[in-house]
Every structure is written in structure tokens, then in C-alpha cells.
Amino acid sequence: MGTIGRPRSQVAHAAILKAALRLVTKSGFRAVSVNDIAAEAGVGKMTLYRHWPNKAAVVMDALLALIGEETAFPEAASxxxxxxxxxxxxxxxxxxxxxxxxxxxxxxxxxxxxxxxxxxxxxxxxxxxxxxxxxxxxxxxxxxxxxxxxxxxxxxxxxxxxxxxxxxxxxxxxxxxxxxxxxxxxxxxxxxxxxx
Amino acid sequence: MGTIGRPRSQVAHAAILKAALRLVTKSGFRAVSVNDIAAEAGVGKMTLYRHWPNKAAVVMDALLALIGEETAFPEAASxxxxxxxxxxxxxxxxxxxxxxxxxxxxxxxxxxxxxxxxxxxxxxxxxxxxxxxxxxxxxxxxxxxxxxxxxxxxxxxxxxxxxxxxxxxxxxxxxxxxxxxxxxxxxxxxxxxxxx
DNA sequence: GATTGTACGATACTTGCGGTATCGTAAGGA
DNA sequence: TCCTTACGATACCGCAAGTATCGTACAATC
Missing domain, CATH: 1.10.357.10 (Tetracycline Repressor, domain 2)
Known part of the structure; x- marks a missing residue:
């Protein structure tokens, strides 16, 4: 089952998510281009498209992966x-x-x-x-x-x-x-x- | 007071609204281009931009102008x-x-x-x-x-x-x-x- | 340690759309 | 009739999504 060829860079993956979160949070989805995200992540655009099918998918993953317990249910008396x-x-x-x-x-x-x-x-x-x-x-x-x-x-x-x-x-x-x-x-x- | 020059065509105006309503209702906003709307209305694209600043404004007007009493409050006993x-x-x-x-x-x-x-x-x-x-x-x-x-x-x-x-x-x-x-x-x- | 296969960053390219500019023509008020 | 503006058509610009390609960097396999 050993994978052949160069493995995908988890570093690039994480950098893209972080960049997407930062930019879209700040400027909004439409104002941020895929080039912007790739540049901010220090990554080639093609790497982004190798990991996700389109911009929306990246941002969706960014929301899920990098958001913590902001919307969780806290312990409470009732x-x-x-x-x-x-x-x-x-x-x-x-x-x-x-x-x-x-x-x-x-x-x-x-x-x-x-x-x-x-x-x-x-x-x-x-x-x-x-x-x-x-x-x-x-x-x-x-x-x-x-x-x-x-x-x-x-x-x-x-x-x-x-x-x-x-x-x-x-x-x-x-x-x-x-x-x-x-x-x-x-x-x-x-x-x-x-x-x- | 008296307007000078050729007056704006109310026919073209109405045709654009009707076309926009038809196309966007059928296919959705993003799938319909301004060219599509102008073509469907039998009108030059520039005429559309002379009457509205952008596509969204046209569709907004189309919604308001050509929608009737679908969401009105009917008379009722109470x-x-x-x-x-x-x-x-x-x-x-x-x-x-x-x-x-x-x-x-x-x-x-x-x-x-x-x-x-x-x-x-x-x-x-x-x-x-x-x-x-x-x-x-x-x-x-x-x-x-x-x-x-x-x-x-x-x-x-x-x-x-x-x-x-x-x-x-x-x-x-x-x-x-x-x-x-x-x-x-x-x-x-x-x-x-x-x-x- | 050489080979192999894939991902990498970079960049050029294609496509399509929103919006603008321009042109000759049509329309109507003065 | 003249003058001014809108008209339809079409070429054009800018920009962004997505693709193709290239030489390079890895890591497993031989």
C-alpha cells in the first residue's frame, strides 16, 4: 500500500486553509481571488486546485477546520x-x-x-x-x-x-x-x- | 422642462424587465448573463446599462415591477x-x-x-x-x-x-x-x- | 544510490462575464 | 429642419476562475 511518488504537502494544505480563513474573514468571499489565497499561503495556485475543486470548497473546509468551540454547547445547570x-x-x-x-x-x-x-x-x-x-x-x-x-x-x-x-x-x-x-x-x- | 433629444424607450425598459424575470426565474441569477437578458429582450446591452447600473438592479426591479399580489394580505374574518x-x-x-x-x-x-x-x-x-x-x-x-x-x-x-x-x-x-x-x-x- | 512517479511552485494560457466605449442610425422636441 | 439624446450593434477592457505546462523537489522502490 506504500504510496508512490511525492506525497501531498500537509504544510501547504494547512497554509491554504489558514490563508483562506484570514483573507475571506477580513475582506469577504468575492473580494478575495484564488490567486490571493495561494499567494498569501506561499503556494502555487495549482496546488490549491490539486487539494480542492474550487474556491468555495476551500473556504468551507477552512470554516470547519479552523473554527473551534465557538458554537458549542457549554455545561450548565440545566x-x-x-x-x-x-x-x-x-x-x-x-x-x-x-x-x-x-x-x-x-x-x-x-x-x-x-x-x-x-x-x-x-x-x-x-x-x-x-x-x-x-x-x-x-x-x-x-x-x-x-x-x-x-x-x-x-x-x-x-x-x-x-x-x-x-x-x-x-x-x-x-x-x-x-x-x-x-x-x-x-x-x-x-x-x-x-x-x- | 421640455425634454430634449430622443426619449427613453419604455418598450425597451419593459422588455428588459420581462426578460430578466423570465430568465432568472428559470435558470438563476448567476447562470444568466447580461448579454442573455439583452438578447432575450431584443435590445442592445448598452440600453440595459443606460436604464440600470448593473445586473442586480435590473433583477431587483423585475421582482418588484412584475410581481403582483402574491404576497399580499387577504381580507379575512380576523x-x-x-x-x-x-x-x-x-x-x-x-x-x-x-x-x-x-x-x-x-x-x-x-x-x-x-x-x-x-x-x-x-x-x-x-x-x-x-x-x-x-x-x-x-x-x-x-x-x-x-x-x-x-x-x-x-x-x-x-x-x-x-x-x-x-x-x-x-x-x-x-x-x-x-x-x-x-x-x-x-x-x-x-x-x-x-x-x- | 539510482530510478520512478507524483506533488510542488511558478507562470502562461484559455474562457467567460461584467461593464465601457464607440459608431452610425432613429426619434422626437424646438 | 436642426439638435440632442437614446437606440441596437459590436468591439473592447479588466479581471478572475480554472487549465496546461515546465523544471524541480521529494520519498518510496529497485
Missing amino acids: ALESLQQQLHRQVRFFRSARGNLVRSLVAEAQTDRALAKAFRERWLEPRRQGVRRTLECAIAEGSLRNDFDLDTAIDQLYGSLYYRLLLGSGVMDERFVEATLQQFVSGHGAKPKTRK | ALESLQQQLHRQVRFFRSARGNLVRSLVAEAQTDRALAKAFRERWLEPRRQGVRRTLECAIAEGSLRNDFDLDTAIDQLYGSLYYRLLLGSGVMDERFVEATLQQFVSGHGAKPKTRK
């Missing part, structure tokens, strides 16, 4: 509190320069089916899994009802965040998160005092 | 029913080929500040006004509380729709509308039986 803290993290992430990355990829995905698929499967779905688990915990803890569709609920929770990211006038503050969460809980929360 | 019917209309509109138009413009707006402004002011805001009026009616009718922020509520209502339009696996059915509306009402609805 599932609802964990959800609350994650929502704040997500909003902070969107509001940061990294938000450009997500916006760029969503935009590009509108005309690139492969990218759209990758974005759903590799970015959205893992995060939705996290939300799903947390909601199930909240249900088990008795703080949410158990008669609603999880995926629809997730769309309602995060849809408004993405809406403001992509279309909003820019106001993605903590108050918005609290209002959204409160609205969510008042709709899906268990009502212990009410019978039937 | 404000909430009118809202419900409009949500169904909106979903049907998004699901139709016209959805491509909106998706294209949102995508383009991510890197075109002028278009983003135009999209917000000319497409989103008028529709939000309609929602706002309807929600105020519903409050006046006593079927919604009056202690919530209208704009946040609208984001929560329509955010999930745009989320599915832009990122969803395509499932934008009637059940989704009903679930979203129900969630909205359970959060913002007046609770006549409950005191304090």
Missing part, C-alpha cells in the same frame, strides 16, 4: 441554560468577523449545489444535532413539552438568527436572543400549573 | 386569519419558481451593499409593514398581547421561512406554516383565562 448560553455564543460568532464567512458560504451555496449540500451536512447538521440533544434533555428534565417536532422547533429558534445575519439591519444583540428564547419557551415550555 | 393566509401565500410564493428570484437577490446582496439596502427597503420593509399592521389589528382585536416588540416578533415569524428558503432541504409545506403560526400565537397570544 439544558435550557445550556441552550441559552449557546444561543448567545452563536450570536456573538455571527456578529464577529467570522459571520462574514457564514454569510459568504450561504450566498455561494445558492448557486452551487455541491456547496449547499456540504454546508447543510457539515456545518448546519452537526449543530442541529447539538440543539436536538439539548432539547431532548430539556424535555427529559421536564422543562419542555414533548409533543412538538424538533426540526421545526429548531428552524424557529435559529431561523431568526440566520435571518438577521443575512438580511437584518445588523442588530443582533443580547436582547434579541433573550426575546427569541423567551418566545420559544412560552410556546414549547411545559406548563406545570395547567391541567389538560 | 387579523389572525389574514396573517395565516398570508403566510400560506408567502410559502407558496417561495416554493414556486419565483423563490429563485428572492434567493438570488439575497445571495447577491451579501456582497453588494447597494442591493442589500434596496432589498431591505423595497422588498422586505413594505411586507414587514403589512405584517406590522396586521399584528396591530390582532392586538386591537384582543387576540394578541400588546407587550412584545413587533419587529422581533416579525423576525421570529418570517425568519424560519427565509431560513428554509435559503438553507432548507426544501420542505416548506403547509404543516410547517401551521406549526410556525401556532408557535407564534402560543407565545404572543392573549391568555384570556389566566389572570396576571
Whole structure:
């Protein structure tokens, strides 16, 4: 199974990802050319195209490979509190320069089916899994009802965040998160005092 | 006062809008070139650029000029029913080929500040006004509380729709509308039986 | 340690599109 | 009739995505 020929440079691979992340985060997807990324990485353009099929694929990988726990669910006293803290993290992430990355990829995905698929499967779905688990915990803890569709609920929770990211006038503050969460809980929360 | 020189051709203007709507609706924004639009309209490319600054502006105008009452609020017995019917209309509109138009413009707006402004002011805001009026009616009718922020509520209502339009696996059915509306009402609805 | 096969960086090239410039012609108000 | 501007057509420019090619640098195999 010994590989023949010169092996691919992991150094070049990593340098390209890092360069793409830096440039696109700073200037946006359209403003950065493939030449720019290759030059910033100190790499030939052909090396980039040997590792990825196109620019969007590079940026997608850069988002996934070099983003840490910015959108993870922290430990908390209750599932609802964990959800609350994650929502704040997500909003902070969107509001940061990294938000450009997500916006760029969503935009590009509108005309690139492969990218759209990758974005759903590799970015959205893992995060939705996290939300799903947390909601199930909240249900088990008795703080949410158990008669609603999880995926629809997730769309309602995060849809408004993405809406403001992509279309909003820019106001993605903590108050918005609290209002959204409160609205969510008042709709899906268990009502212990009410019978039937 | 009297215009001098040859007047602009309203025929060419309308033909360009119609061609842009047709082509972009069918094939998507990126797949259609300015040459395509001009050719389809039977017009020189320069005429197009004399009437609009760029491709995105043409498509934006096409969306506004040639779309009718597809997303209007119908008369109904109550404000909430009118809202419900409009949500169904909106979903049907998004699901139709016209959805491509909106998706294209949102995508383009991510890197075109002028278009983003135009999209917000000319497409989103008028529709939000309609929602706002309807929600105020519903409050006046006593079927919604009056202690919530209208704009946040609208984001929560329509955010999930745009989320599915832009990122969803395509499932934008009637059940989704009903679930979203129900969630909205359970959060913002007046609770006549409950005191304090 | 020579051979072999592939990746490497560099660079020239192709293609296609957005947008501009130019040209002779058409249209209408003055 | 004259004057000014828009018209359709077409050539052109600039730029970026993606391809092709070249001599070189590796590392496994012989």
C-alpha cells in the first residue's frame, strides 16, 4: 500500500486553509481571488486546485477546520441554560468577523449545489444535532413539552438568527436572543400549573 | 422642462424587465448573463446599462415591477386569519419558481451593499409593514398581547421561512406554516383565562 | 544510490462575464 | 429642419476562475 511518488504537502494544505480563513474573514468571499489565497499561503495556485475543486470548497473546509468551540454547547445547570448560553455564543460568532464567512458560504451555496449540500451536512447538521440533544434533555428534565417536532422547533429558534445575519439591519444583540428564547419557551415550555 | 433629444424607450425598459424575470426565474441569477437578458429582450446591452447600473438592479426591479399580489394580505374574518393566509401565500410564493428570484437577490446582496439596502427597503420593509399592521389589528382585536416588540416578533415569524428558503432541504409545506403560526400565537397570544 | 512517479511552485494560457466605449442610425422636441 | 439624446450593434477592457505546462523537489522502490 506504500504510496508512490511525492506525497501531498500537509504544510501547504494547512497554509491554504489558514490563508483562506484570514483573507475571506477580513475582506469577504468575492473580494478575495484564488490567486490571493495561494499567494498569501506561499503556494502555487495549482496546488490549491490539486487539494480542492474550487474556491468555495476551500473556504468551507477552512470554516470547519479552523473554527473551534465557538458554537458549542457549554455545561450548565440545566439544558435550557445550556441552550441559552449557546444561543448567545452563536450570536456573538455571527456578529464577529467570522459571520462574514457564514454569510459568504450561504450566498455561494445558492448557486452551487455541491456547496449547499456540504454546508447543510457539515456545518448546519452537526449543530442541529447539538440543539436536538439539548432539547431532548430539556424535555427529559421536564422543562419542555414533548409533543412538538424538533426540526421545526429548531428552524424557529435559529431561523431568526440566520435571518438577521443575512438580511437584518445588523442588530443582533443580547436582547434579541433573550426575546427569541423567551418566545420559544412560552410556546414549547411545559406548563406545570395547567391541567389538560 | 421640455425634454430634449430622443426619449427613453419604455418598450425597451419593459422588455428588459420581462426578460430578466423570465430568465432568472428559470435558470438563476448567476447562470444568466447580461448579454442573455439583452438578447432575450431584443435590445442592445448598452440600453440595459443606460436604464440600470448593473445586473442586480435590473433583477431587483423585475421582482418588484412584475410581481403582483402574491404576497399580499387577504381580507379575512380576523387579523389572525389574514396573517395565516398570508403566510400560506408567502410559502407558496417561495416554493414556486419565483423563490429563485428572492434567493438570488439575497445571495447577491451579501456582497453588494447597494442591493442589500434596496432589498431591505423595497422588498422586505413594505411586507414587514403589512405584517406590522396586521399584528396591530390582532392586538386591537384582543387576540394578541400588546407587550412584545413587533419587529422581533416579525423576525421570529418570517425568519424560519427565509431560513428554509435559503438553507432548507426544501420542505416548506403547509404543516410547517401551521406549526410556525401556532408557535407564534402560543407565545404572543392573549391568555384570556389566566389572570396576571 | 539510482530510478520512478507524483506533488510542488511558478507562470502562461484559455474562457467567460461584467461593464465601457464607440459608431452610425432613429426619434422626437424646438 | 436642426439638435440632442437614446437606440441596437459590436468591439473592447479588466479581471478572475480554472487549465496546461515546465523544471524541480521529494520519498518510496529497485
